[in-house]
Amino acid sequence: xKDELIERKIDAVMHSLDGVEKASPKPFLxxxxxxxxxxxxxxxxxxxxxVAKPMVAFACICLVLIINASVILFSDTKSSSxxxxxxxxxxxxxxxxxxxxxxxxxxxKP
Amino acid sequence: MTEETELIELLKQKxxxxxxxxxxxxxxxxxxxxLGILQNAEDAEDVTQETFIQVYESVSSFxxxxxxxxxxxRITVSKAMDHIRRKKRKKRFAFIQSLYGKNDAPVVDPxxxxxxxxxxxxxxxxxxxxxxxxxxxxxxxxxxxxNKIEGLSYIExxxxxxxxxxxxxxxxxxxxxxxxxxxKEYYNSINKEEL
Numbered sequence: 001x002k003d004e005l006i007e008r009k010i011d012a013v014m015h016s017l018d019g020v021e022k023a024s025p026k027p028f029l030x031x032x033x034x035x036x037x038x039x040x041x042x043x044x045x046x047x048x049x050x051v052a053k054p055m056v057a058f059a060c061i062c063l064v065l066i067i068n069a070s071v072i073l074f075s076d077t078k079s080s081s082x083x084x085x086x087x088x089x090x091x092x093x094x095x096x097x098x099x100x101x102x103x104x105x106x107x108x109k110p
Numbered sequence: 111m112t113e114e115t116e117l118i119e120l121l122k123q124k125x126x127x128x129x130x131x132x133x134x135x136x137x138x139x140x141x142x143x144x145l146g147i148l149q150n151a152e153d154a155e156d157v158t159q160e161t162f163i164q165v166y167e168s169v170s171s172f173x174x175x176x177x178x179x180x181x182x183x184r185i186t187v188s189k190a191m192d193h194i195r196r197k198k199r200k201k202r203f204a205f206i207q208s209l210y211g212k213n214d215a216p217v218v219d220p221x222x223x224x225x226x227x228x229x230x231x232x233x234x235x236x237x238x239x240x241x242x243x244x245x246x247x248x249x250x251x252x253x254x255x256x257n258k259i260e261g262l263s264y265i266e267x268x269x270x271x272x273x274x275x276x277x278x279x280x281x282x283x284x285x286x287x288x289x290x291x292x293x294k295e296y297y298n299s300i301n302k303e304e305l
Contacts (some may be wrong), residue, residue, distance in 0.1 A: 006297045013293055014286070015256045016235035021227035025141040025155055030133045033159050040163070078146075 114178055133162055138261070139179065140186045142227075142248040146255035149223035149240050157193050161186045176269055183262075183270045187232045187252050225259075242292040252286035253278055 039045060050056060120128035120218045140161050145154035164185050173183055222237040243251055249271065256262045256270060
């Protein structure tokens, strides 16, 4: 009994869109469309749309990570190269390039 | 040169009057298709606008190999499908956020959709059918909507979806079978009195 009832109901539902009339959008669609196009033509809209793209956002994150990694790697190599080598020290002596320290400022000659 | 070809040629030159004419001529067709697929008036309006912007921007790539209406239908369907994907992504993201307590608003199902073109006596049944249509796979849903709501022939649906007539026939048969299955499950789950 219930099955028969269900079958009849399904049949009615399947035919419920027979003779459906076409829906129309709200009036003045073209005016709204023009306003939207005007808005989308602005530089800021294009820029925000470009930045909001998932691929661009992902690329930006990758770029930041690469910059971070390169800063860490290069800062390590630079700090190790700060130690002065023999020839450099000799040149410094020859031209009296003595590095001034805070103690020398205290012993100012009259 | 027919009036339609003339309009397209003018649109390629970005003529405003031609664009207005094209929007006025095809807006019901685009909106009705989008509404059938999306089942939401605001989303359908949004997709209608997106479709016409796409038509305006890429009309130069229209080669007259197919009918202009077929080309517009194709853009509408693709925009509507993109919209569904975007909405699903947002819904998933909102759900994940709610898990982490960032967004306490519950993820709710949309209310029943009532198509404005359905007669009053069929209103309730049509709402149930639309609910079932929502569960159909993309191509079956598109074929069913184009056939039932837009009244397109198998040949026309075939050219929109770029498949043969027999493939459209198979798609529609599968869509009907799936809908019947979904409806049977639905009615089996409710009481006899509610039928």
